[in-house]
Structure formats: C-alpha cells, structure tokens
Amino acid sequence: MKTLRRDPLVRGLGLASAALGIPQVAKPADVARGIGVAAGPRQRTATVAVGVRELTAAAGLLARPHPVWLWGRVGGDVVDLALLTRTLRRHDGRGLGRTALATAAVAALTTVDVYTAVTRTGKGSETTLTATTTVSNPPEEAYAYWRRLEGLPTFMAHLEEVRRTGATTSHWRASAPFGRTVEWDAEVTEDVPGSVLAWRSLDGADIDNRGEVRFSPAPGGSGTEVHVTLRYALPAGALGRAVARYFGEEPSQQLDDDLRRFKQAVETGEVVRSEGAPAGKRARGEFPQHPARPLTSKELKKLTKLKETLS
C-alpha cells in the first residue's frame, strides 16, 4: 500500500528498526553491555533474536508496508519490555542506570509504535465494499455498458471523469473533500466479455483501489445478476476520516446507490431525476433534498453547469 509507503512515521519506524537490528545481530555482546546487561551466551542469543526480529520488521515496513508489521513491532516491544523488566528486577547493580535508560527508551518507542499501529490500521487499511443488483438486460449488454469505462461517471456519484489512455489503461478522476480531486491511472486486469471485468489502480495513485464486476445470468433467463466488489485504501488520520465522511457515513450505501443508477441507466437509458433529487447521480447533492417543486431558472443553470449528461 503506497499510502503507508509514503507515510513518514512508518518509514521512520522502518529505519529505526534497521538501525537497532544491525548492531544487535552484528555485535550482540557490545549491545548487551551498552544497555547495562551481562554479556553471557544467553543474553547474546536473546540480543541476536531481537535483532533478527527488528531487521524483519524493517524489511517489512520499508519494502511492503502493511499495518501487520506495525502491530508486529508492538508485539516485539511487549517482549522487550518484559525482558528488560525481568533484567531490572534481577539486576546486580552494575550499569543499572543504563538498563533503566534503555527500558525508558523502549517504553517511549512502544508508545510511538502503538500510536502508529492504531492510526494506520482501520481507516488507513483497505476497505472492501460489495453490492449487487439484477438488471433485465442480457449479460452481454450489461457488461458492454460497464466496459465503456468513460460512461461510469454517469452513474457513479464520485467519479468525475474516466478517460481511456490505452488498450487496457485509463485515467480516473474523482471528487474529494474540500473541493479537491483525486486521480489515478488504472489498468484492466481481467476482461471476459459478458462475464467479468476487473481493474486496479497503478503505482502513484492518490488512493489505491481495485474493483471487479461479475455478470452472471439470472435464474430463468430473467436478466443479469451484477456483483460489484471495490477495494480501496483510504489515507489514515484526519484526512482519511474526512474522505470517509465525504463518501458517506455508509460507503456501502453509496455503492448501492451507484449500482441502482447503473440499473436505471442500462434499463431505461437515463439516470432518474426528481425535483427533490434533481442532480441525479450526485448523491451528496441530494441530502438535504431540494423541495419537490420545479427548480428556478438559476438552479437549473447551476445544474446544467454540473455538465451532467441529460441522456
């Protein structure tokens, strides 16, 4: 996940792990003595083990960052603190100050690790959304409507533009909070006409995401079942929460609504509007609703400016 990869705190912890791990593996006796611990064979083995663990965490955090590595660090901290507390209790007095200092340092590091793990998990991790609908069109038709990726913004509320950039690649732009937009390049990863379409964002995406639509014949030849799965990584922290709110308190509701509009579009040729919800796909614009009375010419002009296709 590239959002974690660019996260300075995650990178910092990765580098710190490396900085701690290398001497622990290379010169365990020096390290043990450095923190005021006797450098017997047992202590040396323990130090090397801790060092190997640190190096693994460093590799994970720097190469393939994932919250699981952060939690791994928290687990390691707990072990370290337990070891150090035991050492402190049985200490013979020589270098006691250094051991206490090391314990305090590990405790501080634990705080940072817990904080990072907590804030980089959940909202910052990958979210999976699924939704399904049945349309009365045959699978080939439903697939073809979706395959014309440029048409996705017609029914997907947050998409502003999808532009084809190659045979299997495209550029996507979606609206984000505070009047900002997020963009990414995507490639089609699976394409079975009339059956499956899958895509994923390419490196450098503002929000990593991938999606998949499966089209299967509904029982009795009554149309097509459409199953959509979207996975995306929301940035962590306050921005992540803002984005999540922006996409709706219930993002799965948003996807349901997107799919409902897909059904409207593929079955009837248009996304249905009412005076109360005149913006059609702009789910955000629908709450609070416009009163169920015709729009003023000013409101109509504003609506036209949204460059919505009136089909």
Added chain:
Amino acid sequence: MKATCWTGPDSVSVEDVPDPSVLNGRDAVVRITSTAICGSDLHLVDGYVPGMQKGDILGHEFMGEVVEVGAGVDRSKIRVGDRVVVPFPIACGACAACRARLYSCCENSNPNAGLAEKVFGHPTAGIYGYSHLTGGFAGGQAEYARVPFADVNPLVVESDLDDEQLLFLSDVLPTGYMAAEMCDITDGDVVAVWGAGAVGQFAMDSARMLGAAKVIAIDKEPYRLDMAAAQGYETIDFETVDVRSALLDMTGGRGPDKCVDAVGLEATHGSPHVDFYDRAKQAVRAESDRPHALRQAITSCRSGGVVSVVGVYGGLVDKFPVGAWMNRSLTLRAGQCHVHRYMKPLLERIERGEIDPTRVITHRMPLVEAPKGYELFRNKRENCEKIVLSAR
C-alpha cells in the same frame, strides 16, 4: 405557475412556483386541466408519512394536455397536444417489476430508493407529490407537472368524455377496482368494504361488477354510508354497532367471504379504549400506523377468505392478528395500485356506461381554493367525499 404546497404539518397553501421543465430526456410537461385531492394526501398533510419537506407540491391525481416532450420520448406513443390521464405511480416500463406489470413496485423510478429501502426493505416506485420517500417528485395539484417516462406512463385519451369522467383513472377508480380484483370474487360472494371514501365506493362498484352478491359498506360518516346505500349496498356504522356482530348477522354467521381495507393508517375505531391504545402508541412513535380496519377485517373474514388491502400503510403496526390469519387460512393481499394495468379496460367500462366515476364528486373548485378544499375534506364538512380542482 400556481401550485398547492405542503407548508408544514396541517398546513397547505397555494403558492407561486417556477414552471416545471424537462429534467430527463424521456420527460414530458403536462398542462393540468383537472386534479383531485385524495384521502392519502391527508396522511401527508397530517404529517404521518415521513419524508415531507416544506414547499413540496402535493397531488398525484391529475390530467391535462402535453405541452412539451423531451428528446428521448418515443413520439409514436405521445406527442405535444395529446390529452392525457397520468397514473400516480411512475413506471419505467423496463425493469422486472414493470415487465411483470407491478408498476407501483417499479425498481427504477424512485431516485431516493436508498431511503425507501430503509423503511420498506425494498424500494417502491416514485409517486408524484407523495413525500421524498417516493422520490421527491413535484405533485399535480398545480398548473403544470413534469411527467417522467412519458412514453410509458400517461394514458392518451382520444374519447370526448369530459375530465370528470376520466380524472379518477389516475388513482381512485383503478385502486378501488384492484381492491375488488384481488378478492378473486366468485358469484355469490359477500364482500365487506371498510371505508366508504372514494376508493371504498369504487371497490364496492367493482365488487358488484365482478359478481359479488352482497356488498357491505363500513364507515361512520352518515353521508358516506348514504352514498353507498343509494347504490344498493348494505351499511354498518361502526360507531353505533359492533362491526363483527353486525357482519355475522348479515352473513348467517359465516362472516364476509372477502374483505377490503380501504382505510389505511389513520383508521378510527368505534371502541374508545382500542382507539386510545393505538393513538397513544402512534403519538409516542411506538407504532406508525393505526390498523383498526385491518385487524377487524382479518378477524371478521370467513375462514379461507381473502383480505385485500389498498388503504395506505406506511410503517409498522402493533397487535396484528397473526393467529387469525394463519389458523383460519386467510389470504392477505395488498398493493399500491398498478394503475397502468387498469386504465384502458376501465376507460372502456366508463365508455360503455358500466361504471360512473363522477358519482363520488361532491365538490368542484378552482385550484387556488385548494386549502379550503383540504379543510372541508379533512374535517368531513359539507358531506365532502371527493373534490375536483380545476386548474384551467
């Protein structure tokens, strides 16, 4: 244009609002000639239906002349200048529900389907002037209205029948007819109809048309019962007699073969303590609907009979007689009317003189007097049964 707007609980006013325009390619704009106030508008005005917003235009029974059609409208079906009656549920014509002719369950015509889904489990069709739960469509108690999927919805009328004979094809006549049709009436059936408003009256007429031997009207308003009696139907005033005993008495102890609930969520009950129970629960939002008529229909119906519900319910009811329903093999059928199914056949019946929709009209007034009309209708003043508003 002028339009009748909901301005808050118990408050309706005629306001100047912008003219409607084509929002979707398959829209038409209709200049309304006649429109009506419906019993279910009262549920909205009283504030029992969630999702009303101040300024909403009311009305779902209207007809008029097409003055504009969008670029995507199939002009072989409807053109500018056509005289049309507009059915109250908005159908797309393409979804599975529409293909199954379940037009009031259209899967596409409600842009607020997500809201409706939360309340009903699955969304239902959009309806004009009927809260944001059913889509937030501007209503037809106005000079003009926008009609979505114009090549699917309105009935184009070429006959020279006047508005009053045609207008009720938009709702109350087909709704009453569907209530009777759902009863699967066989010759000799006794049919009891709770509620002698316009829908109830048309359910009675339809029941007789479909072969019922005896039709019984249940209400408390003398003028409504008189209106039913004038057609030769028997009557029960639920405020003065016990409904179940009266029904048993009139059916040799069997109970009516078929029962129609044409009342819905704001029913009143002859027995004060039962009425108080539901009113209290409704007031604290512990139940949304008062199902007196429904309960009574279920417990009164003969074993193996059918209870057909067209009265409007919005949410949840309490003390539903599930034991009676299950143990006595009752069939419960319900639905907002799939108006489109019935418009043409009922038009033909009107043309042949088999049914006279105008018999329920008691008041006629210009659109601008709609607030007065609501007041009369709501308080059942001046023997008000059905009001036609003229928008011309």
